[in-house]
Amino acid sequence: MNFRKIISRFQNSIFARSIRHGLTLAIPFLIMGSFSLLLYNFPIDSYQIFLASWLDGAAAELLNTIYMISLGSLALVLTITISISYGQLAETDQLLLYPVVSVCSYLAFCGGIEDQTDYIFSAEWVFTAMCITLLSCILFQRLLKLGRRFERLHTTGADYLFNTSIQSLIPVIAITLLFTITGYFVRITWSDSNITNFGSYLFLELFDGISGNLFGILLYVIITHVLWLLGIHGTNTLEAVSRQLFEQNVGINQALMTAGNLPTEIYSKTFLDTFVFLGGCGTALSFVLALCIASKQSHNRKIAHVALPSVLFNISEIAVFGFPIIFNLTMAAPFIITPVVLTLTSALAISLGLVPAVTQSVEWTVPVLLSGFKATGSIAGSLMQLFNLVIGALIYIPFIKRSEKLETGKFTQAIHQMEADMAAGEKHGNPPSFLSHDYPCYYYAKNLAMDLQNAIKRGQVQLYYQAQISHDGTLHGMEALLRWKHPVTGFIAPPVLVGLAYENGFLDELGYYLIKRACLDAQTMEELLKKDVYLSVNISSKQIKSNGFFDTVLTLIRQYPADHIRPVFEITERAAMEISDDLKNEMEHLRSQGVEFSLDDFGMGHNSLIQLQEGSFDEVKLDGNLVSQLMTNKRSREIVSGIIKMARNLNCRTVAEFVETAELRDVLSELGCSIYQGYYYSRPLPLEDFMDYITRLPEEGNASDPQ
Numbered sequence: 001m002n003f004r005k006i007i008s009r010f011q012n013s014i015f016a017r018s019i020r021h022g023l024t025l026a027i028p029f030l031i032m033g034s035f036s037l038l039l040y041n042f043p044i045d046s047y048q049i050f051l052a053s054w055l056d057g058a059a060a061e062l063l064n065t066i067y068m069i070s071l072g073s074l075a076l077v078l079t080i081t082i083s084i085s086y087g088q089l090a091e092t093d094q095l096l097l098y099p100v101v102s103v104c105s106y107l108a109f110c111g112g113i114e115d116q117t118d119y120i121f122s123a124e125w126v127f128t129a130m131c132i133t134l135l136s137c138i139l140f141q142r143l144l145k146l147g148r149r150f151e152r153l154h155t156t157g158a159d160y161l162f163n164t165s166i167q168s169l170i171p172v173i174a175i176t177l178l179f180t181i182t183g184y185f186v187r188i189t190w191s192d193s194n195i196t197n198f199g200s201y202l203f204l205e206l207f208d209g210i211s212g213n214l215f216g217i218l219l220y221v222i223i224t225h226v227l228w229l230l231g232i233h234g235t236n237t238l239e240a241v242s243r244q245l246f247e248q249n250v251g252i253n254q255a256l257m258t259a260g261n262l263p264t265e266i267y268s269k270t271f272l273d274t275f276v277f278l279g280g281c282g283t284a285l286s287f288v289l290a291l292c293i294a295s296k297q298s299h300n301r302k303i304a305h306v307a308l309p310s311v312l313f314n315i316s317e318i319a320v321f322g323f324p325i326i327f328n329l330t331m332a333a334p335f336i337i338t339p340v341v342l343t344l345t346s347a348l349a350i351s352l353g354l355v356p357a358v359t360q361s362v363e364w365t366v367p368v369l370l371s372g373f374k375a376t377g378s379i380a381g382s383l384m385q386l387f388n389l390v391i392g393a394l395i396y397i398p399f400i401k402r403s404e405k406l407e408t409g410k411f412t413q414a415i416h417q418m419e420a421d422m423a424a425g426e427k428h429g430n431p432p433s434f435l436s437h438d439y440p441c442y443y444y445a446k447n448l449a450m451d452l453q454n455a456i457k458r459g460q461v462q463l464y465y466q467a468q469i470s471h472d473g474t475l476h477g478m479e480a481l482l483r484w485k486h487p488v489t490g491f492i493a494p495p496v497l498v499g500l501a502y503e504n505g506f507l508d509e510l511g512y513y514l515i516k517r518a519c520l521d522a523q524t525m526e527e528l529l530k531k532d533v534y535l536s537v538n539i540s541s542k543q544i545k546s547n548g549f550f551d552t553v554l555t556l557i558r559q560y561p562a563d564h565i566r567p568v569f570e571i572t573e574r575a576a577m578e579i580s581d582d583l584k585n586e587m588e589h590l591r592s593q594g595v596e597f598s599l600d601d602f603g604m605g606h607n608s609l610i611q612l613q614e615g616s617f618d619e620v621k622l623d624g625n626l627v628s629q630l631m632t633n634k635r636s637r638e639i640v641s642g643i644i645k646m647a648r649n650l651n652c653r654t655v656a657e658f659v660e661t662a663e664l665r666d667v668l669s670e671l672g673c674s675i676y677q678g679y680y681y682s683r684p685l686p687l688e689d690f691m692d693y694i695t696r697l698p699e700e701g702n703a704s705d706p707q
Contacts, residue, residue: 217267246267304319625658
C-alpha cells in the first residue's frame with residue numbers, strides 16, 4: 001500500500017503531470033514525424049525509385065524535412081511542451097517564460113548548437129533534454145517566488161509586463177549561468193563532449209561489457225520500456241546501445257551462410273523489430289488488437305481504430321499516448337511483460353529450429369507478416385509473428401479491462417465532485433470555476449466540456465419532458481429539461497453542463513440547440529394535441545444578456561411554428577434581479593409575439609417582486625424547497641399561500657414543482673394553486689415516452705389520480 005501511495009503521489013506531482021501533459025501536447029508532432037518517416041522509407045522498390053526521381057528527389061527532401069522538424073527534433077519539441085505544461089501548473093502569469101528558460105538552459109548546458117558532433121535536438125538527446133527542462137522549470141519557479149520578496153524590483157505605475165520581465169531578470173540570468181557553467185565543467189572534467197548527452201552516455205556505460213546474449217537483450221528490452229513508461233523515447237535513447245550490442249549480428253549470419261554454414265546469432269535489432277516490437281514499443285499491435293476486442297468504452301475503441309493503421313507500420317505513438325500507457329501504473333506490467341515474453345518465445349522457437357534465424361536486415365517500417373518473411377526468408381517467420389500477436393493480445397486484455405474500470409471510477413468520481421460543488425455553489429450564489437487551473441478536477445472538466453461540445457454537434461444532447469397537470473387532470477403544459485448521457489459516466493447534472501458551456505464559450509450554441517430541439521419536438525407533439533398547452537424552456541441569465549439572443553430565439557420560433565403550443569421561457573428568481581431596462585424591452589417584444597415568461601424558483605429569498613409588479617412575467621413557479629416542506633412546516637404554508645394570492649392579484653399563473661403525493665397536491669389546491677409538476681404525475685421522459693404518456697391523459701376535466 002505504501003508503494004502504491006508513493007506511485008500515486010508521484011503520478012499527481014507537478015513533475016509527472018507536466019511530463020504527461022507535455023507528451024500529450026507533442027502527439028501531433030510525433031505522429032507527423034512518424035508518418036513522414038514511414039513514407040520516406042516505405043518498403044516498395046518502385047515507390048523508392050519514384051521518390052528519388054520525382055523533381056530530382058524533391059519529395060524525399062520534403063518528407064525528410066518534415067521528419068527532422070518533428071520526430072527528428074523530439075528533444076526540442078518535448079522541451080517546449082513539457083515546460084509549457086509545467087508553467088500552466090505552476091505560474092500561469094509567467095507561463096510563456098518557462099519554455100524560453102528551458103530551451104536557453106538546455107542550449108547553455110550543451111554549449112550552444114554550433115560545433116556539435118551530434119544534433120542536440122534529436123530523439124537520442126530526449127533523456128538529457130527532459131532532465132534539464134524539469135530542473136530549469138523547478139529552479140525558475142522557486143527563484144520567481146524568492147524574487148517577489150524584493151519590493152525594489154517592482155516599479156509602481158509601470159506596465160504589468162514590464163514588471164513581470166524585471167522580476168524574471170535575476171532568475172533567468174542565474175539559471176542560464178548555472179547550466180552554462182555546469183555543462184562546461186562536465187565537458188572539461190570528462191574530456192568528452194559526448195558526456196553532455198549524459199542519458200545516452202550513462203546507458204552506454206551500463207551496457208559496457210554486456211554481450212548481445214539473452215541477458216543483454218532482455219535488459220535492453222526492459223530498460224527501453226521503462227523509459228517509455230516515463231515518457232522518454234526509449235528506443236531512440238538506447239539507439240547507441242542497440243548498435244553496440246546487435247549491429248553486427250545480422251552481418252555475422254550472412255557471412256556464415258555465404259560460407260555454407262548455418263547462422264548462429266539469434267539476437268539483432270531486426271530480431272526485435274520483427275518478432276518483439278510488433279507495432280512499435282510494447283508490442284503496440286497486440287495492444288491495439290486487445291483494445292478492439294476487450295474495450296467497452298467508445299473513446300478507447302475509437303483510439304484503437306485510429307491507431308490501427310499506424311501500428312501496422314510499427315508507429316506506436318497514437319496508441320501509447322492516446323490510451324494512455326505512459327505513466328499508467330495499471331498498464332506498466334503488460335507493457336513490459338509482453339515484449340519480454342515475446343523475446344523468450346521467439347528466441348526459443350529459433351533455437352529449436354522452428355523458425356530460421358534472422359539473416360536479412362529489414363526496415364522497421366515494413367508491416368507485420370511481410371517483415372517476418374523478409375527477415376528469415378521463410379513463411380515460418382510470418383507464422384511466428386502471428387503467434388506472438390495472439391500471445392501479446394491475451395496478456396493485454398485483462399489489464400485493459402482493469403485500467404478502464406479504474407479510469408471510469410476516477411472520471412465518475414470527478415463528475416460527482418463537480419456536481420456537488422455546483423450544487424453548493426448555486427446554494428450560496430458562488431458557482432465553481434471548473435475550467436480554472438486551480439480547480440482540482442480541471443482536466444476532467446476540460447475533457448467533459450470538449451465531449452459536451454462534440455455531443456451538441458452530433459445531436460446527442462437530448463430534451464426530456466415533464467408534464468404540468470391542471471387540477472382537473474388535463475395537460476396544462478410541459479417543461480423541457482436538458483439531459484445528456486455521457487458514454488462513460490451516464491447522465492450528468494444539467495447545471496454542470498450549463499456551467500461548462502458558459503466557461504468554455506459555447507453557452508449560446510447550447511441554448512440555441514436546445515430551443516431548436518424543443519421547437520422540433522413541439523411540432524411532433526402537436527399532432528396529439530387538441531387544445532393549447534404551454535412548453536417551458538429554461539434560459540440562464542448569461543444567455544439573456546448575450547447580444548441578439550432574443551432576436552435569434554424569435555427567429556427559431558417562427559421557423560418552426562406550432563399552433564397549439566405556446567412557448568414559455570423560465571428565468572430563475574436570481575437571474576430576474578439582473579434584468580436591465582433594455583432586456584425588459586426585448587422581453588416585452590417577445591411577449592407581443594406570443595412568447596411568455598415564467599419566474600422560476602420563486603421564494604428562494606431573492607427580492608424580485610419589482611419584476612412581478614412591472615408585469616414582466618406571466619407565470620410564477622414555486623420554489624421546490626418551499627413546496628416539499630408544506631406538509632411539515634406551517635411557515636412554508638403561509639409563505640406559499642401569500643405567493644399564490646399575490647400572483648393571482650398580479651394576473652400570473654402559479655405552478656408548483658416537486659409535487660410527489662396526492663396529499664401535497666390537495667394542500668396546494670386548498671391554497672389556490674391548480675397547476676402541478678412532479679413525480680406524482682410523471683418523471684421527466686424522453687419525447688416518445690412523453691407522447692405515449694399524454695395520450696393516456698383525459699381530454700376533458702377529470703380529477704382522478706394518475707394511478
